[in-house]
Amino acid sequence: MFSQLTPEESASRMWTAAGRDSSYVLVELQVLQREQEELKAKYEESKQVLESLQQREEELHKKIKEMQDLHLSFDMYHKDEEANRAIEKAEQERQRVLQKEAEIERLKEQLAKLTEEKQELEHQVKRHSVYRDLLEQLLKITKFKDVAALTDHLESLLHFRCQLSERESKAQEQADEQRKALLTLEQQHNLLLLQRNNQLSQLQTKLEKTHSEGLIWEKKWNNIQETAARKTLKLGQIKMAILNLYEMTGGQVGGEEGVDVNDTEKQLEQVKQFFEDQMDIVQQYQPKA
Numbered sequence: 001m002f003s004q005l006t007p008e009e010s011a012s013r014m015w016t017a018a019g020r021d022s023s024y025v026l027v028e029l030q031v032l033q034r035e036q037e038e039l040k041a042k043y044e045e046s047k048q049v050l051e052s053l054q055q056r057e058e059e060l061h062k063k064i065k066e067m068q069d070l071h072l073s074f075d076m077y078h079k080d081e082e083a084n085r086a087i088e089k090a091e092q093e094r095q096r097v098l099q100k101e102a103e104i105e106r107l108k109e110q111l112a113k114l115t116e117e118k119q120e121l122e123h124q125v126k127r128h129s130v131y132r133d134l135l136e137q138l139l140k141i142t143k144f145k146d147v148a149a150l151t152d153h154l155e156s157l158l159h160f161r162c163q164l165s166e167r168e169s170k171a172q173e174q175a176d177e178q179r180k181a182l183l184t185l186e187q188q189h190n191l192l193l194l195q196r197n198n199q200l201s202q203l204q205t206k207l208e209k210t211h212s213e214g215l216i217w218e219k220k221w222n223n224i225q226e227t228a229a230r231k232t233l234k235l236g237q238i239k240m241a242i243l244n245l246y247e248m249t250g251g252q253v254g255g256e257e258g259v260d261v262n263d264t265e266k267q268l269e270q271v272k273q274f275f276e277d278q279m280d281i282v283q284q285y286q287p288k289a
Helices: 007-017 020-077 081-127 129-140 147-248 264-285
Strands: none
Touching: 020 081, 129 147, 147 264
């Protein structure tokens, strides 16, 4: 299997197979080791300070005892004020000792806390020793010189994976926002399309109504044209009849003395005048009753 993969790819796959929690535990192990080293240094420093304070405390107690004995001696022999100053100085020393004792108690508590943390870290180191073995096995099939270099590389891979995860999350958020925007645009488009369909339906109804009315008016117009054509034909027949009567009564068409062929009124007047003249003649020759 490993002959087909580079050592780095094999290490990465084994790292992935160990699980995400194991990855973080390996990184945490390095951090804990560094903290353990710092804790050991701090523990040794605190231990030296405590030993120095304990030695100082013993010296102060001894000096206080000497000052107390000196004070009793001076009380007995009523010595001068130098003894009082020595007693006052001893009292000041005693107060400093009390302060040091309080500081020692605080350091003891801090030391106990640090010891407890150290024990907890040692327990975690022991519990995570299996991951150290895994790292040592991975180290044998990779190009790295030591566990620290391998761990740094794995930390870089974890950091890179976190960056990819963040980018993926941002890309997903952008995709969700774009999806929401697209959904909003689709809703607006559907609403606009519905409005346009409603308008189109109204216009279609109005067009059908107008077309129906147009058919009615077209039918009326055809009737009007037919009626006008019949009346025009009849009028032409009447004009021809008047023209015939006009010619039969001796009327002339055209020329200086004649009437225009289209001047039906004059033709009709002359025909009327002819009939009136004929009526007058007929009345003259009728016998009177």
